[in-house]
Amino acid sequence: MPKGIPLTEEEQAKRRHEIFHQVANVFLKKGFQETSMREIAEAAGLGKSTLYDYFKNKDEILVYFFEDQLNDMTEEAQKIAMQNLSANARLRQITEKYLESLQANKSLFLKLMQESQRLKLESQKQVQAKRYGYQDLIRALIDEGIREGVFRNVNSLLAARLLIGSISSAVYGSRSTGSPQEMLQETLDIFFKGIEIC
Amino acid sequence: MPKGIPLTEEEQAKRRHEIFHQVANVFLKKGFQETSMREIAEAAGLGKSTLYDYFKNKDEILVYFFEDQLNDMTEEAQKIAMQNLSANARLRQITEKYLESLQANKSLFLKLMQESQRLKLESQKQVQAKRYGYQDLIRALIDEGIREGVFRNVNSLLAARLLIGSISSAVYGSRSTGSPQEMLQETLDIFFKGIEIC
């Protein structure tokens, strides 16, 4: 980047995005934790200390990625949530989109998701906060379903967490029992049958 | 320990146990990842390098703890599984015991469980392997329930993972919605209603 000219907030954000994607392949190959700041800097074509002008520490690089991704996913889910469909149908649609997002960047996302659990507690909380936004969206839909009388009167927060956790455990679980779509299908069958009024 | 006299396999195991529990409090206070090998050695009253005579690296200290705990829990579950009760009842009983174990060492277990996710991939796999033993037990019970005709013909492996994952997410989730027992109860309600023939 030009040296003498200050960057606007936007340009900084763009640069962060750029830097991350320059390095993504390395993360994919070596994993985040196993990639040192030296290597990251090298892959980004920067001096090591320059990285700290864009990310305040190593963890923040991953946090950036997840916040970015979760922003997109939440936005997408919000659109679906506003459609004029049964709570049930909207929930299924959201979970499908959720799975799609996971699979779009497939290997990268999977890998980094795993690694995100190794972040420092503070960084994890940052990501959690963003995740709660998503969780609350699901929760609201379940509440709606309860009000509409299609779901039993379950604890919606617990159910929302259960739903999201179920998908993740189905997709990330190392002992796969079919394609992700199939596993999602089976998982949702159990979940919805569990909360629907039968 | 006496210097000139070699330790038997058993004495080594006992020593490992001893060392771990000497340090447990430090882990509880500072967390595992934030405790350096220097501090661990100090808390155990040993030279740093002596630790490596008992654990082949830092991760192995945590791995030891989980393998130990999982051995106990699997054994306990096995006993319940052999009882002459419905698959349903045995599953509920096992999950209760599971929760009990989690709560026995409560804070320590919770803390270390969180931290276990930050182990190196290889170490995580080691723990996973032990976890699979437990998972398979649950799975067999679900299969039994299916054969008996009380459960639907669900994918038992997926259901087993779902069940265990559900409990964990209920207990470890940071946004609690009641006592662990209550949350377990609600979770099981959803789960069993999801897989039972209604």
Add this chain to the structure above:
DNA sequence: TCTTATAGCGAACAGTGGTCGCTTTCAGTG
């Protein structure tokens, strides 16, 4: 043309997990 703000950098730093060779101790052997 000079000033000033700042992007970028290399060297240095404290602290990490891990290794190695030495010392100290004692059981067993002659």
Add this chain to the structure above:
DNA sequence: CACTGAAAGCGACCACTGTTCGCTATAAGA
């Protein structure tokens, strides 16, 4: 009772980590 060999334990050391800091190069604006 010496002597020897095995091994528990240790301190010094190592390579490497994420992070900080002061310097340099640069270009916009006065």
